[in-house]
Amino acid sequence: MAKKILVSCGTAVATSTVVLRKIEENLEEKGIKVNLIQCKAAEVPSKLDGVDLIVTTTPVGDVGDIPVIQTLSFLTGIGVDADMEKIISYIKE
Amino acid sequence: MKIEDILKAECILGNIEAPSKEAALKIMAEKLYSLGYVKESYIQAIQDREANYPSGLPMEDLKIAIPHTDADHVNQSVICFARLPEDVEFSVMGDPDQKIPVRLISMFALKEKKKIGDLLETLITTYQDNNVLKALLNAEDDTAIYNILYDNVGKNLKAS
Numbered sequence: 415m416a417k418k419i420l421v422s423c424g425t426a427v428a429t430s431t432v433v434l435r436k437i438e439e440n441l442e443e444k445g446i447k448v449n450l451i452q453c454k455a456a457e458v459p460s461k462l463d464g465v466d467l468i469v470t471t472t473p474v475g476d477v478g479d480i481p482v483i484q485t486l487s488f489l490t491g492i493g494v495d496a497d498m499e500k501i502i503s504y505i506k507e
Numbered sequence: 508m509k510i511e512d513i514l515k516a517e518c519i520l521g522n523i524e525a526p527s528k529e530a531a532l533k534i535m536a537e538k539l540y541s542l543g544y545v546k547e548s549y550i551q552a553i554q555d556r557e558a559n560y561p562s563g564l565p566m567e568d569l570k571i572a573i574p575h576t577d578a579d580h581v582n583q584s585v586i587c588f589a590r591l592p593e594d595v596e597f598s599v600m601g602d603p604d605q606k607i608p609v610r611l612i613s614m615f616a617l618k619e620k621k622k623i624g625d626l627l628e629t630l631i632t633t634y635q636d637n638n639v640l641k642a643l644l645n646a647e648d649d650t651a652i653y654n655i656l657y658d659n660v661g662k663n664l665k666a667s
Contacts, residue, residue: 424602471601486599
């Protein structure tokens with residue numbers, strides 16, 4: 415089953431849309447299918463059901479054992495490759 | 508979307524004096540209103556949106572902001588680009604507690620709501636290239652800015 419990644423930003427309007435697309439394109443190129451869900455950072459703790467990884471631009475609250483990658487790389491272009499490696503390492507386990 | 512449909516020479520403001528981001532956004536939004544691209548409500552809407560959902564991009568070297576607001580306030584889609592002689596402070600997109608100095612502002616007004624993701628991604632991808640930002644900052648005049656945007660945003664714009 416495809417892994418579930420929650421993509422969050424402060425508002426779930428523009429920023430996470432861009433982050434989500436960038437992750438989707440990157441994974442597609444590598445032939446990896448995932449289920450990406452967009453939400454506000456504040457909503458993250460209430461949306462953890464079945465989530466394998468959280469990628470966020472801004473701090474999220476208590477998410478228990480679920481790994482969190484907080485990064486602006488998809489907006490700035492700095493460190494995208496390193497973040498993609500991290501993302502893949504989490505969803506491949 | 509084609510680059511010539513949204514990039515207009517009359518909306519390139521290569522030298523605007525503004526002491527704050529609010530002042531810069533006001534000049535840009537009023538320009539778009541005076542040219543008929545947006546409704547009067549856009550002028551306030553762009554300020555509100557920036558206050559709530561900031562649009563500064565914290566690139567490693569030069570920074571830029573990409574303010575925008577809802578399609579309801581727009582008559583015709585357009586990009587408005589401004590360059591300031593001095594830094595103004597913007598908050599960072601996706602991380603509002605972080606502040607960055609900005610001299611380049613790439614505002615847009617988009618009438619087609621569902622294309623906002625495409626255009627945002629295009630602009631962000633374009634401005635991730637520090638050489639593009641450097642060229643915009645050092646461009647001689649409005650025409651030079653227009654040409655840089657035409658080539659680089661145009662290249663990344665999806666044909667759809």
